Amino acid sequence: MKFKSIRNAFVVVLILQLSNSGCKSKAQNDALDQANAIQSEIKKTQPGGIATSEDGWMMKAKINGKDWQATSMLSPDHAGRIYGENNGESISLPYYDRRSFLASAKSKLDKGVDMMLNDDIKLWGSKEGEMEITKVDDNWAEGKFSYTATGFQSDKTIQVTDGSFRISMATKH
Numbered sequence: 281m282k283f284k285s286i287r288n289a290f291v292v293v294l295i296l297q298l299s300n301s302g303c304k305s306k307a308q309n310d311a312l313d314q315a316n317a318i319q320s321e322i323k324k325t326q327p328g329g330i331a332t333s334e335d336g337w338m339m340k341a342k343i344n345g346k347d348w349q350a351t352s353m354l355s356p357d358h359a360g361r362i363y364g365e366n367n368g369e370s371i372s373l374p375y376y377d378r379r380s381f382l383a384s385a386k387s388k389l390d391k392g393v394d395m396m397l398n399d400d401i402k403l404w405g406s407k408e409g410e411m412e413i414t415k416v417d418d419n420w421a422e423g424k425f426s427y428t429a430t431g432f433q434s435d436k437t438i439q440v441t442d443g444s445f446r447i448s449m450a451t452k453h
Contacts, residue, residue, distance in 0.1 A: 329354060329365065339364030339371060341425070341443035343397070353447070356381070361394075362445055370396045373411060373425060373445070382421065386412045389427045395440070401431035404438065422446045 329352035330337045339350040339362070350364025350371070362373040374392040375381055393406035409427020416422075425443035430436070 332364070337446060337448065339443075339445040341371065342439075342441045344438045345441075356447055362447060364445065367398070368396070369398055370394075371440070371443070378449075382413070382416060384413075386410065389425065393425075393427055393429065395429055401434050401436060403432040404429035405432065407437065409440070416449065419449055420446055421449050 331352055332338050332350050337353045339353060341348050348369070348371075349366060351366045353365070354361070354363045356362050356375040357378070360375060362375050364371050372394040373389075374387070387410070389406045389409035389411050391406060393409065395404040395406075396402060397404060406427040407430045409425065411423055411425040413421060413423045423445055425445070426439075426441045427443075429438050429440060431438075
């Protein structure tokens with residue numbers, strides 16, 4: 281199964297979960313299996329990960345107060361998202377395209393953030409939050425973000441705070 285974007289993969293999981301909502305425990309097990317399959321597929325179909333560094337590509341945040349940092353990222357021009365990954369966990373922020381991304385200095389994150397964690401829920405989506413572009417030059421765009429995420433088919437929530445990212449604005453990656 282190949283997906284054109286990470287966002288499409290999450291949409292497939294969400295549709296599968298909603299269609300099985302009558303059998304909650306079976307649906308949850310199916311969703312967890314699907315999440316694992318998607319993580320594996322993303323690694324196969326998106327091999328162009330860019331290693332993060334202190335002065336290069338970067339994404340970090342606190343998830344319920346615990347430090348999280350991406351070890352690799354995908355180019356938003358290829359992924360259609362600002363996507364950071366570390367050992368099967370990921371944060372995926374909206375990007376759309378370069379022009380619309382740079383045009384909006386601040387945007388709401390009430391929808392559009394996808395997160396995969398190595399926990400009992402696996403899939404999380406933003407409920408409310410904000411992303412702000414804090415610096416742009418010819419080489420880099422930097423921003424910060426925070427949001428509350430809700431687990432799919434769960435009433436659990438988690439807080440993502442002190443989030444920041446840096447992505448290259450160079451035309452080739």
